[in-house]
Amino acid sequence: MTDMITQVVSCDDSPAIARATAILRSGNLVAAATETVYGLAADATNDEAVKKIYQVKGRPSNNPLICHVLDISMAESLVEVSETAKLLMEKFWPGPLTLVLPQRTPTQIAPTVSAGLSTLAVRCPNHPAMRSLIKGSGLPLAAPSANPSGKISPTTAEHVRSGLDGKIEMIIDGGATDLGIESTIISIDQNDVIRLLRPGTITSDEIADASNKDILDNNSNHITAPGQLESHYAPDALIRLNAKTALAGEYHIGFGEVKGNFNLSETGDLSEAAKKLFTAIGKADQSADKIAIAPIPLTGIGLAINDRIKRAAAPRPQTDTDTDHHLNSNGNE
Ligand code: AMP
Ligand code: MG
Numbered sequence: 001m002t003d004m005i006t007q008v009v010s011c012d013d014s015p016a017i018a019r020a021t022a023i024l025r026s027g028n029l030v031a032a033a034t035e036t037v038y039g040l041a042a043d044a045t046n047d048e049a050v051k052k053i054y055q056v057k058g059r060p061s062n063n064p065l066i067c068h069v070l071d072i073s074m075a076e077s078l079v080e081v082s083e084t085a086k087l088l089m090e091k092f093w094p095g096p097l098t099l100v101l102p103q104r105t106p107t108q109i110a111p112t113v114s115a116g117l118s119t120l121a122v123r124c125p126n127h128p129a130m131r132s133l134i135k136g137s138g139l140p141l142a143a144p145s146a147n148p149s150g151k152i153s154p155t156t157a158e159h160v161r162s163g164l165d166g167k168i169e170m171i172i173d174g175g176a177t178d179l180g181i182e183s184t185i186i187s188i189d190q191n192d193v194i195r196l197l198r199p200g201t202i203t204s205d206e207i208a209d210a211s212n213k214d215i216l217d218n219n220s221n222h223i224t225a226p227g228q229l230e231s232h233y234a235p236d237a238l239i240r241l242n243a244k245t246a247l248a249g250e251y252h253i254g255f256g257e258v259k260g261n262f263n264l265s266e267t268g269d270l271s272e273a274a275k276k277l278f279t280a281i282g283k284a285d286q287s288a289d290k291i292a293i294a295p296i297p298l299t300g301i302g303l304a305i306n307d308r309i310k311r312a313a314a315p316r317p318q319t320d321t322d323t324d325h326h327l328n329s330n331g332n333e
């Protein structure tokens with residue numbers, strides 16, 4: 001693919017948003033802020049456009065994408081929305097909850113979005129940048145994180161530019177993302193069984209409360225998408241988890257009282273830590289060959305943070321953590 005000029009524009013720039021929607025309608029890619037991480041969007045009904053996402057990211061073709069919709073009614077035109085699914089959409093949308101549901105047939109959605117699966121992951125973003133693209137184009141947008149496959153997810157327009165400059169036409173800058181980690185993903189099957197496929201800032205407990213149902217943890221016996229087997233986020237540096245102190249040569253990412261070179265949250269606030277996580281890993285990766293990360297509590301949003309740092313550490317055989325690096329790898333990029 002020949003390199004192009006990547007324009008970075010503000011999400012308040014209406015003429016630029018109009019140009020972005022034209023780019024999408026012509027089958028090309030635009031990156032945009034969402035409340036979780038920056039997404040790389042394409043017209044989900046155009047197979048050639050969706051293929052460009054896989055190509056630009058270097059994403060394995062068996063790792064399905066999330067389809068972004070404006071509202072519940074757009075979701076209902078694409079997937080079978082059970083009563084439980086609707087309840088959760090009403091409670092958490094727009095917001096960082098992705099639901100994997102049976103696709104309607106026939107469907108306008110390109111088969112590559114779901115990597116050929118009969119289900120589709122739908123999410124309704126709550127950020128004006130991505131919302132204006134869906135609204136302006138009138139299209140459902142397939143959008144994974146806007147980073148090269150295997151790298152950490154981007155939480156600023158600058159992160160996107162450093163990974164994809166010259167490969168996409170436009171980046172819609174909406175500032176640093178509010179939440180900092182990717183959406184919670186659940187599946188709801190034909191028997192109304194809810195499974196957590198990827199933890200996020202909306203916790204399993206909140207979903208259980210809202211649905212009045214038990215949430216099953218996804219595990220390696222219940223792989224519903226091939227992408228979920230993969231470990232991602234690998235920075236160049238080696239990562240050591242549960243580190244209260246740093247060893248020689250390590251960049252130490254702290255949390256709470258474990259100060260570190262960069263502290264995710266001095267007050268021990270897990271939302272703040274999630275928001276800063278990928279910036280911290282990026283900074284650490286630029287500063288040292290080895291990274292140590294302080295213990296993060298395994299409660300609430302801490303579960304999502306631990307999921308991401310475990311996967312960042314996963315390809316490294318010699319860390320001193322007692323966690324199983326291959327547990328619960330849900331395949332993100
Ligand atoms: P990303 O777009 O990088 O945030 O990753 C999206 C993730 O959503 C994939 O890696 C899958 O784990 C999950 N996913 C997307 N679509 C489906 C689906 N139809 N069934 C199960 N999981 C899915
Ligand atoms: Mg991703």
